[in-house]
Each structure stands twice: as structure tokens, then as C-alpha cells.
Amino acid sequence: MPFYQCTIRGEDGSHIADGVRVLIEDASATGWHGTITAAALTGLAAGRQYRIVLGDGRSGPFRVKRNTVAGEQDRSIAITGIGALA
Numbered sequence: 001m002p003f004y005q006c007t008i009r010g011e012d013g014s015h016i017a018d019g020v021r022v023l024i025e026d027a028s029a030t031g032w033h034g035t036i037t038a039a040a041l042t043g044l045a046a047g048r049q050y051r052i053v054l055g056d057g058r059s060g061p062f063r064v065k066r067n068t069v070a071g072e073q074d075r076s077i078a079i080t081g082i083g084a085l086a
Contacts, residue, residue, distance in 0.1 A: 007053040032081035039074050058085040
């Protein structure tokens with residue numbers, strides 16, 4: 001389960017955040033899912049679609065499954081990829 005630094009973009013391509021840490025829990029040819037932990041991304045809404053761009057150049061759209069408190073200030077954001085990371 002590797003961690004990656006990534007950039008998050010809105011569905012419209014707008015910039016949301018850089019240098020975000022994400023744990024990709026499963027990445028196959030058909031899909032993937034993972035967890036983002038960050039205080040700054042409280043605005044990511046469950047059910048909405050965004051785009052992740054990993055530091056290694058792969059990217060793909062994802063949906064937020066849930067965005068919950070994971071400590072005093074951090075959030076645990078469960079995400080599900082839409083298709084493969086390419």
C-alpha cells in the first residue's frame with residue numbers, strides 16, 4: 001500500500017491542492033481506491049467527482065466516499081477511482 005504525493009483538481013480542472021499525501025490501497029487495470037489524510041481538504045464533498053494527479057505522473061478521476069474527522073484537525077477522506085490510474 002504505497003503512499004504518494006499528489007495534486008487534487010476539481011471536476012472542471014480547477015486547482016484545489018498540491019502536495020497532498022494519499023494512500024492507494026488497490027490499483028488495478030479496472031479501478032482503485034485509497035485514503036487522503038489532510039486538514040486543508042475539508043471542502044471535498046462526498047459524492048462529488050475530482051481528479052487526482054500523482055507525483056509519478058499517473059492521474060484519474062475519483063469520487064469521495066466519505067470525508068470524516070481523523071483527529072483534532074485532520075480529515076480522513078475515502079476515495080474511489082473511476083477507471084484505472086493512467
